[in-house]
Amino acid sequence: MLSERIKNTINGIRHQFPTEQALLLPLLHEIQNEYGWVSKEHMKDAGDFLNLPVSKVREVASFYTMYRLEPIGKVDVQICTNISCWLNGADKVLACAEKKLGIHNGQTTKDGKFTLTQVECLAACGTAPAVQINQDYFEQVDEKMMEDILEKASRDLDEGKVVGKSTQRDGVWP
Amino acid sequence: MMYNNEHFEPVITPNVTKAGCETIEFYIHNENGFKALEKALKMKPSEVVDEVKKSNLRGRGGAGFPTGMKWSFMPPNPVDANGNPKPKYLVCNADEGEPGTFKDRLIFTKTPHRMIEGMIIGGHAIGSNKGFVYIRGEWFKETRLMQKAIDDAYAKGFLGKNILGSGFDFDLVIYKGAGAYICGEETALLNSLEGKRGEPRLKPPFPAQVGAYGMPSCVNNVETFAAVPYIIDKGWEKYAKMGTERSGGTRMIGVSGHVNKPGVYELPMNLSINEIIEIAGGVKGGKLKAVIPGGASAPMLRAEECDVKTDYDSLAKAGTMAGSGGLIVMNDSVNIVEATYTLLKFYEHESCGQCSQCREGSHWLARMFKRILDGGGTQDDLDYIAKICGNMAGQTICAFADAVTGPALSSVRKFRGEFEELVSKGGLKGLGKEESVSHKLEGAHV
Numbered sequence: 001m002l003s004e005r006i007k008n009t010i011n012g013i014r015h016q017f018p019t020e021q022a023l024l025l026p027l028l029h030e031i032q033n034e035y036g037w038v039s040k041e042h043m044k045d046a047g048d049f050l051n052l053p054v055s056k057v058r059e060v061a062s063f064y065t066m067y068r069l070e071p072i073g074k075v076d077v078q079i080c081t082n083i084s085c086w087l088n089g090a091d092k093v094l095a096c097a098e099k100k101l102g103i104h105n106g107q108t109t110k111d112g113k114f115t116l117t118q119v120e121c122l123a124a125c126g127t128a129p130a131v132q133i134n135q136d137y138f139e140q141v142d143e144k145m146m147e148d149i150l151e152k153a154s155r156d157l158d159e160g161k162v163v164g165k166s167t168q169r170d171g172v173w174p
Numbered sequence: 175m176m177y178n179n180e181h182f183e184p185v186i187t188p189n190v191t192k193a194g195c196e197t198i199e200f201y202i203h204n205e206n207g208f209k210a211l212e213k214a215l216k217m218k219p220s221e222v223v224d225e226v227k228k229s230n231l232r233g234r235g236g237a238g239f240p241t242g243m244k245w246s247f248m249p250p251n252p253v254d255a256n257g258n259p260k261p262k263y264l265v266c267n268a269d270e271g272e273p274g275t276f277k278d279r280l281i282f283t284k285t286p287h288r289m290i291e292g293m294i295i296g297g298h299a300i301g302s303n304k305g306f307v308y309i310r311g312e313w314f315k316e317t318r319l320m321q322k323a324i325d326d327a328y329a330k331g332f333l334g335k336n337i338l339g340s341g342f343d344f345d346l347v348i349y350k351g352a353g354a355y356i357c358g359e360e361t362a363l364l365n366s367l368e369g370k371r372g373e374p375r376l377k378p379p380f381p382a383q384v385g386a387y388g389m390p391s392c393v394n395n396v397e398t399f400a401a402v403p404y405i406i407d408k409g410w411e412k413y414a415k416m417g418t419e420r421s422g423g424t425r426m427i428g429v430s431g432h433v434n435k436p437g438v439y440e441l442p443m444n445l446s447i448n449e450i451i452e453i454a455g456g457v458k459g460g461k462l463k464a465v466i467p468g469g470a471s472a473p474m475l476r477a478e479e480c481d482v483k484t485d486y487d488s489l490a491k492a493g494t495m496a497g498s499g500g501l502i503v504m505n506d507s508v509n510i511v512e513a514t515y516t517l518l519k520f521y522e523h524e525s526c527g528q529c530s531q532c533r534e535g536s537h538w539l540a541r542m543f544k545r546i547l548d549g550g551g552t553q554d555d556l557d558y559i560a561k562i563c564g565n566m567a568g569q570t571i572c573a574f575a576d577a578v579t580g581p582a583l584s585s586v587r588k589f590r591g592e593f594e595e596l597v598s599k600g601g602l603k604g605l606g607k608e609e610s611v612s613h614k615l616e617g618a619h620v
Contacts, residue, residue, distance in 0.1 A: 016347045018261075018387045024369035025352055029311070063371040063526075064352035066311045081612035082273045083470060083502055084430035086516050091611040098611075118612060120355065120520045121273040121470075122312055125430035125500065126437045135314035167315045174317045174350055 002045045006030045009173050010049070020050045024060055026173065028067050033168075037068040065119075073108040073115035075153050075163050077101070078132040081118050084125035089142065093129050094118065096143040100150050113157055114150070134164025179442040181415040185404045185424050186397065187440040190284040196319065198326040201287040208287075208332050210403035214295040215340040217406075222299040226402065229410035230422030234277075235267055235358070235395030236469065236498045237573075238421070238486045244392060247382040248300040252390050262302040263391040265367065266293055266399055268309045268320075269351050269358040272469035273520060274500030277426035278396035280438045282309075282316045285400065286323035290346065292399030294332060295406060297344045300392055304345050308363050311352040321348055355524035359572045360393040362526065373526045374572035397426055397499075417443050418485040425484065425496070429454035431503040443485035447475070450484065451503055460505035464589070468497025470517050471577030473584030474510075494584070510589040511596055512610060514581050515543040519613075521578040529570040535562050536578045543582075546593060547609070549601025556593050559586050 010027050017023060027050065031042045038061050047054040061067045077097055081090045098104060101114050108115045124130035127139035131146065138149060153163045162168075189195045189205060201207030214222050227242025252260040266289065270278040281289055293305050307324075309317045324346050327333045335343045349367055351357045357366045361375035364386045385391020401423055405413045414422040425443055427450055430436045434455030441450065447465055451457060462477040467484065473494040475482070482492040489496045504513060518540040527533045539562055545551050563579035570576075586593060596602070602609055 016345075018389075019368060021369035022349075022367065022387070025350065025366070029350060029352065060369065060371055064311070064354050066353035081516070082520055083466075083513065083516050084274055084436075086610070086612060087431045087502075087504060087508065087513070095611045120523060121271050121275075123270045123276045123279050123310070125274050125276045125502075126428055128430060128436070132312060137315065165314075167318050169318075174314075174321055174348055 002031070002042070002049060003034060005171055006034060007049065009171055013173050021052060021056070023050055024052065024057065025064075028057075028061055028064075030173075032067055036074070037071045039069075071108075072117075073113050074157055075114050076117055076132075076134055077114055077150070078117045078119040078122075080120065080122045080124070080128070080130045080132075082121040084121075085129040088128040090129040092143055093131065093141050093146050096146045097150065100147055113154060132164075135168065136164045136166050179416065179444055181412070182424065182442040183416075184440045185413070185416075186281065186285065186288060186400045186426060187438070190280065195284050196286060196323070198287055198323065198330060201285070202330075205285075205288075206407060207403075208291055208330075210406040211291050211294055211332065212338055214298055214406045215338055215342055219299050219301055222295060222406065225410050226299070226405060229405045229413040230417060230420065231398065231401055231405060231413070232421050232486060233395055234397035234401075234426070234499065236272065236471070236495075238496060241394060241398055244382075244394070245296065245300050247380070248302075248392055249382070249390055250301065260389050261304060262300060263386045263389055264293060264297050264300060264302040264305040265360075265363065265386060265391055265393040266305065266307040266396060267358060267360065267363055267393050268307055268313075268396050269355075269363060270396070270498075271310055271355045271358055272471065272498045272500055273517065274428060274430055274466060274502040275469045275498040276428045276430070277438050277499055279313070279316060280426070281396050281400050282313070282320055286320055287327065288400045288403055289396050290323060290327050291332070292402035293346060294337065294344050295402050296392070296394065296399060298342055302392070303343045304347070306347050306349050306367055306386065308349050308351060308357070308367055310357075311350050317348060317350060324348065354526075355520075356526045356572075356574060359574065362572065363393060364391065371526070373528050374574070376571055418487065421486050425499050427484070427499045427501055429501045429503065432458045432460070432505040432508075433503050434458050441484075444483055446483050447480040447501065450501060451480070454501075454503075457503060457505050460507050462503065463506040463508055464504045464510060464513075466500070466502040466504075466581070468495045469500035470502070470520070471495075471580045472497045473580045474588065476588050494580075509602070509605075509607065510585050510592050511543060511547055512602070512613070514585040515540065515547060515613060516610075517581045518543050518578070521574075525574060525578075529575065531566045531569045532575040532578065535566040535575060538562055539578065539582050544613070546596050547602050547613070549596075549599075549603055551593070551597045551601070553594070553597055555597070556586055556590065559583070 043057045105118045231241045232238045357372040362372040366372040486496045521536045522540040525536045563583045566575040
């Protein structure tokens, strides 16, 4: 079942769009944000909520990179390795994160804290290399900074804090 | 610096380094904000379109299509089959994702109201009462800053009903993408805006006839909208004079890669690439080897070709393109085959998969480049790359396939020696170089 919070958020923006299907991307964003991934059950719920066949929901959810169709860790460490970041040492940052977390691209640490994801251009090429931690950008990242980011995130998780969502306001779209 | 252009002044970025420049108060008090809107609302829509046409403003998203002409394609009074009026939509393309391009993000965070004002003027010009800002999904902070800017504009009466007492209504709504490069293509964006897969549409019908939600729509880039208030405020002549004969105004150039002072620079278009690199602090860590002048999709130029000016026509004549203004600089420590593979695995990931030429072609190209790097390449591969590219460019629904061939073909043509060296010496290992960590991850190619 979709949470009341998600339903309220989507109902709140319904009047802005001419069709129900237009709400599908916002709804999937909300599901992704609340549950950390989009499961088959969520897709069915989304279809019920927007009167769409589940096949329509599935074809959309599987098209976009940001919707994760498998569960991931609490912190998604997304490292850009596209050209400008690559030219400026993204490889070192990636290797550092791999070593620190003991995992490779696409894997999740055993404690369920971190997932390491290699991503494409984040449009922060002037301040390369760029890393996105959940929703937050970090720029001009070097190995030391990468280590610090991961250590702080780990501590914050232990203390029960939300990591990487510094600009989010609960229940407010976007 | 004078830039050899007496007419030049920054159009979009005069104050982006000042504290508080992103607020509506700053924009109104220090930048004559929303005065152009006041002026435009007293003009007839057709006069606004004419003004933009004469300014020679060309789309800043990549294709460089004349903006005024695009606006003039919008039907004046569209009706549906029953004779009822159809709504028209104005869409801002903020799905900035072309590798090397990061100018729109600066506008979003530093001068969002300039873009908002440009959109309201655009809405008046094409007779639309509703605009959508389609923002790439990764921009959480930027999206929220834009929402705040829109809320502030509503509070001051620049958005909503009866704007400035003119009787004109305009609403602005944010829509978030979800991580698909192809949604920067305008018809893919429209599909995405409808909550569908971001697959480009066949044209015709063009968006001006059948766009978002089946209604006539017009899609422009963030920077394009941000230039509009200046044109209306100062007049088309001043804007046109700054540019070249066929392209008015300034350009936001994002310089990245191996330069000492990477960043976004607003510059006149009569500068050469070499001069722009100089402005960005010169080449870092070695000598200049190659430049990609307009975002990843633009064919690369060798160092000795970088005297070329950066307006649309000069770059087109040099066999590349001005694209989205992302200038990527590479020094002589870079292996071009590796650099190009970095781009190709990006394209392989981002191809939407509709057309087989592009879906298979981008995959094959990435695999062939990887094979050459791994030491399994042959001399025939180099000719085969050109052959694959020939079967991709111009053969598909959208220009994505052409974009893939930009770096692939230009790298083989201009740096063939490096490919041959890798082939003859058995790949990177033979050169005593280690494989890049980020290239290892896509191990599925081998």
